[in-house]
Amino acid sequence: NFVDAGVEDYIEVIVGDARENLASLAGQTFEIAFLDADKPSYPVYYDTIIGENMLAKGGLIIADNTAFDCVTPYIGIPAPVADDAVPIEPSFGPVDKQMGLGQTEVIAKALHNFNEYVRKDPRSEVVMLPIFTGISLIRLLDA
Numbered sequence: 001n002f003v004d005a006g007v008e009d010y011i012e013v014i015v016g017d018a019r020e021n022l023a024s025l026a027g028q029t030f031e032i033a034f035l036d037a038d039k040p041s042y043p044v045y046y047d048t049i050i051g052e053n054m055l056a057k058g059g060l061i062i063a064d065n066t067a068f069d070c071v072t073p074y075i076g077i078p079a080p081v082a083d084d085a086v087p088i089e090p091s092f093g094p095v096d097k098q099m100g101l102g103q104t105e106v107i108a109k110a111l112h113n114f115n116e117y118v119r120k121d122p123r124s125e126v127v128m129l130p131i132f133t134g135i136s137l138i139r140l141l142d143a
Contacts, residue, residue, distance in 0.1 A: 022048050029056050036064040040110040043117050050123055057142045066111055067134020
């Protein structure tokens with residue numbers, strides 16, 4: 001944790017409603033933003049951070065869970081799995097009545113759409129690290 005690493009004076013963990021928290025940070029600029037919130041709203045957070053100039057040029061957005069096991073089957077690509085791997089089966093709760101999908105499928109679709117949105121966005125460049133449930137490193141370009 002941050003205390004053990006000796007960086008607690010440099011990092012602030014903000015817990016709560018991400019939309020409200022982002023609004024309260026308006027006018028501030030950060031070198032790094034870490035997204036680990038409700039997955040369907042990742043594009044909103046991404047656009048808010050960039051659109052409100054909350055990220056310094058060359059700054060980094062780190063988006064967590066962008067390669068959940070449920071994402072690659074959603075797009076029809078079997079995920080390569082080591083012979084000794086233990087599968088991760090995230091459970092996201094009950095069926096989404098409006099969409100007629102289970103939460104796993106809702107999350108998979110949302111993450112796939114976010115990944116594609118960022119990949120095609122000329123304001124940034126992205127690399128996805130397929131470690132554990134995936135981390136995307138998104139660098140804001142000097143535009």
